Amino acid sequence: MKPAILLIGTNGQVGQELNRMLPRIGEVTALDRQRLDLAQPAEIRRAIRTFHPAFIVNAAAHTAVDKAESEESIARAINAEAPSVMAEESKKIGASLIHFSTDYVFDGSKTTPYDEDDPTNPQNVYGKTKLEGEQAIQASGATHLIFRTSWVYATQGRNFLLTILRLATQREELRIVRDQIGAPTLNTEIARATTSILAQICDTEGGPFSLADVSGIYHMTAGGVTSWFDFTNAILEESATIPPATPWFAAATNKLPLTVRHVNPIAASEYPTPARRPAYSVLSNARLNRTFSVQLPDWRKQLHSVFANPHAETH
Numbered sequence: 001m002k003p004a005i006l007l008i009g010t011n012g013q014v015g016q017e018l019n020r021m022l023p024r025i026g027e028v029t030a031l032d033r034q035r036l037d038l039a040q041p042a043e044i045r046r047a048i049r050t051f052h053p054a055f056i057v058n059a060a061a062h063t064a065v066d067k068a069e070s071e072e073s074i075a076r077a078i079n080a081e082a083p084s085v086m087a088e089e090s091k092k093i094g095a096s097l098i099h100f101s102t103d104y105v106f107d108g109s110k111t112t113p114y115d116e117d118d119p120t121n122p123q124n125v126y127g128k129t130k131l132e133g134e135q136a137i138q139a140s141g142a143t144h145l146i147f148r149t150s151w152v153y154a155t156q157g158r159n160f161l162l163t164i165l166r167l168a169t170q171r172e173e174l175r176i177v178r179d180q181i182g183a184p185t186l187n188t189e190i191a192r193a194t195t196s197i198l199a200q201i202c203d204t205e206g207g208p209f210s211l212a213d214v215s216g217i218y219h220m221t222a223g224g225v226t227s228w229f230d231f232t233n234a235i236l237e238e239s240a241t242i243p244p245a246t247p248w249f250a251a252a253t254n255k256l257p258l259t260v261r262h263v264n265p266i267a268a269s270e271y272p273t274p275a276r277r278p279a280y281s282v283l284s285n286a287r288l289n290r291t292f293s294v295q296l297p298d299w300r301k302q303l304h305s306v307f308a309n310p311h312a313e314t315h
């Protein structure tokens with residue numbers, strides 16, 4: 001029998017793709033904000049007790065990094081307190097919690113990829129509250145997988161790819177930060193890797209391990225490294241190759257031609273934002289690869305795949 005999976009945050013970038021892929025391995029109940037408001041802990045408890053899942057997959061989060069600076073209590077409620085309640089309830093019913101976290105738990109002072117055990121030191125409210133969520137899950141005693149990912153984008157939602165495409169139709173010149181280094185990760189790849197890992201765990205017959213053996217934090221990002229500046233140039237390079245009527249691209253550009261002629265690199269200090277961001281937040285995926293034999297493609301390949309499959313409605 002397929003395990004019952006409760007997917008929370010089904011309308012997010014990662015949540016939408018999980019909702020498409022998880023039914024391959026389980027009976028999925030998918031809840032969006034209308035059906036489950038994570039600011040209401042009693043609702044979380046009620047949902048988990050009602051559906052009694054084997055797995056809870058939490059793709060919801062307060063991801064507005066700059067906004068979080070001025071609404072710390074709501075960011076904490078969604079990013080820390082809600083996962084804490086999910087973990088507590090998971091422990092009670094023997095469910096496993098699959099959760100996502102962020103590269104922004106680190107301060108960016110390293111110059112080589114961060115391992116899972118490197119010291120955390122978040123520089124903004126979003127990172128701080130996400131770290132609190134991780135810690136609450138770990139302290140709960142529930143079996144869990146926490147996947148830290150980075151610079152998530154998709155062909156829908158709010159993200160850097162879609163912002164650049166919109167701006168590229170409105171301006172001749174863009175000024176983009178060059179001194180923040182990371183790994184842009186496509187929502188589809190995160191959902192695919194998560195589904196593949198859960199499939200391995202669900203395959204109890206020949207499965208290599210039970211979730212209790214592998215419970216913990218894993219980094220799950222695209223391979224390779226880039227800057228926002230180089231990512232922008234790659235987006236524009238790919239944009240020249242896609243049929244403009246491709247549905248997601250036409251929606252992103254509002255069917256307008258790209259007008260941008262120059263992309264100028266700037267320092268983060270020239271683009272002040274409410275939230276501080278780490279200068280370097282590349283994560284090492286070695287543990288994920290070692291444990292689950294899962295490796296996400298290089299960021300450049302992931303980006304290419306978005307433009308090279310013009311008939312795909314979603315990514």
Ligand SMILES: NC(=O)c1ccc[n+]([C@@H]2O[C@H](COP(=O)([O-])OP(=O)(O)OC[C@H]3O[C@@H](n4cnc5c(N)ncnc54)[C@H](OP(=O)(O)O)[C@@H]3O)[C@@H](O)[C@H]2O)c1
Nearest residue numbers: 011012013014033037038060061063100102149150151152
């Ligand atoms: N986005 C990134 O760059 C990034 C980077 C690193 C890590 N991550 C992590 O990756 C995971 C997935 O992120 P994502 O990019 O897919 O996020 P996303 O697109 O912003 O989606 C987040 C989802 O959470 C839901 N949500 C927010 N507040 C809620 C509430 N009170 N009750 C119920 N649902 C609520 C949102 O609902 P609505 O649709 O109704 O707003 C949205 O569907 C998160 O854990 C995030 O922290 C993301």
